[in-house]
Amino acid sequence: MNILMVSSECVPFVKTGGLADVVGTLPKYLKKNGHDVRIIIPKYSVIDGVKYNLKTLPYRLAVRLGKEEIYFRIKQGFLDENIPVYFIENMRFFDRSGVYGDDNGIGYGDNRERYIFFCKAVIESIKAMLFVPDIIHCNDWHTGLIPAYLKITNAYDGFFWKTSAIYTIHNIAFQGSFDAATSVPLAGFSWEDYKSDKLEFYNTFNFMKAGIVYTDIVSTVSPTYAKEIQAGFGNGMEVVLKTRKSDIYGILNGIDYSYWNPETDNNLAANYSKQNIENKILCRKDLIEICNFENGNNSFVLSCVSRFDNQKGFDLIIDAINRIQNTNIKFIILGSGDRYIRDTLLYLQNKYPETVKIFNKYDENLAHKIYAGSDAFLMPSHFEPCGLSQLIALAYGTIPIVNKTGGLADTIYDFDKSKTPNGFVFDLYSGESFVEKIKYAYKIFNDKTAWKNLQNNAIKCSFTWDKSVKEYEKIYNIALKRKINSTIYR
Numbered sequence: 001m002n003i004l005m006v007s008s009e010c011v012p013f014v015k016t017g018g019l020a021d022v023v024g025t026l027p028k029y030l031k032k033n034g035h036d037v038r039i040i041i042p043k044y045s046v047i048d049g050v051k052y053n054l055k056t057l058p059y060r061l062a063v064r065l066g067k068e069e070i071y072f073r074i075k076q077g078f079l080d081e082n083i084p085v086y087f088i089e090n091m092r093f094f095d096r097s098g099v100y101g102d103d104n105g106i107g108y109g110d111n112r113e114r115y116i117f118f119c120k121a122v123i124e125s126i127k128a129m130l131f132v133p134d135i136i137h138c139n140d141w142h143t144g145l146i147p148a149y150l151k152i153t154n155a156y157d158g159f160f161w162k163t164s165a166i167y168t169i170h171n172i173a174f175q176g177s178f179d180a181a182t183s184v185p186l187a188g189f190s191w192e193d194y195k196s197d198k199l200e201f202y203n204t205f206n207f208m209k210a211g212i213v214y215t216d217i218v219s220t221v222s223p224t225y226a227k228e229i230q231a232g233f234g235n236g237m238e239v240v241l242k243t244r245k246s247d248i249y250g251i252l253n254g255i256d257y258s259y260w261n262p263e264t265d266n267n268l269a270a271n272y273s274k275q276n277i278e279n280k281i282l283c284r285k286d287l288i289e290i291c292n293f294e295n296g297n298n299s300f301v302l303s304c305v306s307r308f309d310n311q312k313g314f315d316l317i318i319d320a321i322n323r324i325q326n327t328n329i330k331f332i333i334l335g336s337g338d339r340y341i342r343d344t345l346l347y348l349q350n351k352y353p354e355t356v357k358i359f360n361k362y363d364e365n366l367a368h369k370i371y372a373g374s375d376a377f378l379m380p381s382h383f384e385p386c387g388l389s390q391l392i393a394l395a396y397g398t399i400p401i402v403n404k405t406g407g408l409a410d411t412i413y414d415f416d417k418s419k420t421p422n423g424f425v426f427d428l429y430s431g432e433s434f435v436e437k438i439k440y441a442y443k444i445f446n447d448k449t450a451w452k453n454l455q456n457n458a459i460k461c462s463f464t465w466d467k468s469v470k471e472y473e474k475i476y477n478i479a480l481k482r483k484i485n486s487t488i489y490r
Contacts (some may be wrong), residue, residue, distance in 0.1 A: 306333075307335055
């Protein structure tokens with residue numbers, strides 16, 4: 001089938017979080033299964049057109065925002081040389097230093113206009129290129145208007161008569177909710193469309209609600225998260241989701257083991273494998289040296305690679321650092337984001353230089369070293385739709401310590417509650433529960449036989465995309481059958 005993957009980001013071109021990893025990986029497996037899959041994202045200025053050999057296609061197109069006509073061009077590159085990636089280029093909306101906001105994490109004031117424009121530009125681009133998708137797979141709030149355009153403004157456009165929409169929620173905390181009085185006409189909808197069972201959401205215009213209401217199938221990135229967002233963790237969207245209850249599927253993300261593989265990873269001081277994990281100790285030594293920790297060879301090395309965001313449980317991590325000042329326990333954190341979290345972590349590094357190391361940046365090479373060189377990986381997330389970091393940690397034989405939520409609950413099996421444990425799980429979101437679990441993990445760490453068995457369980461886990469791709473193909477086919485049954489040929 002013809003599949004168009006629409007997203008606000010995609011690795012390797014641009015990334016702020018796990019969404020980019022999914023959009024940059026899933027199409028490879030769909031392509032391998034024989035589908036004609038293509039990707040379309042905005043052409044942000046942070047995307048290096050020379051590096052990725054982007055070519056400008058011979059189209060000069062326009063869309064209307066309110067009464068204004070805005071022109072754009074399409075650039076084309078490739079993912080893995082055989083998957084076309086299209087880039088919507090408009091200097092006004094995408095020629096900026098950041099993706100969603102400035103360097104201080106403050107969102108751009110015109111994000112509403114930027115992504116209304118992007119959704120409209122996607123529709124016009126595929127028509128101009130004569131690529132007729134069977135499936136348009138939309139991701140998160142930035143693309144939520146596309147299913148609505150297909151069902152409302154383009155409902156009688158013969159180009160899309162056989163096209164179905166899939167809408168994937170990667171993080172329901174970010175919904176794209178804006179003032180209705182100006183948003184409805186700006187997006188090109190009528191006030192007849194702005195009703196409680198359509199686009200209206202508590203007196204606002206909400207991109208995500210549009211996606212949920214008008215898509216053919218809703219998916220989320222883990223089975224547990226699919227249940228959670230309908231039962232109190234939907235950020236107000238629970239009632240809307242319950243109206244689509246029979247159309248919601250939770251499909252666990254996978255990771256690319258050709259990239260996250262300690263046996264072939266060129267970033268590591270030494271390689272190791274599932275069959276022989278012994279060289280992990282050399283990666284550990286390398287990481288301790290990078291952090292300038294003295295007498296760290298016998299320490300319990302804890303790490304976190306994450307966006308600095310309250311969602312990720314940094315209140316618990318900060319509390320744990322303050323409460324656990326055993327010099328044999330080290331904390332290594334790599335990430336960027338919220339200024340308060342950043343400043344607090346840097347303060348703790350200055351206060352406890354022997355036990356805390358903060359890298360306030362995102363460094364891909366260093367991330368690999370941290371995953372490989374750590375003993376345990378901290379993910380006390382308040383909520384976690386799927387989580388990729390815990391899967392990467394497992395691939396490197398590093399033991400996750402996680403809160404029982406979302407995809408973490410689906411992938412990490414507690415040391416005391418599973419026959420084949422691969423981590424430590426606490427199920428009460430509190431500083432006390434997290435600290436006690438860290439201390440318990442440290443106790444098991446000192447039992448070298450038990451810890452080695454745990455490492456072997458972890459590194460042998462397999463969360464590939466192969467199973468997930470079959471699940472996506474299943475919901476694509478369900479959506480297509482519904483479209484065939486409902487289409488009135490004119």
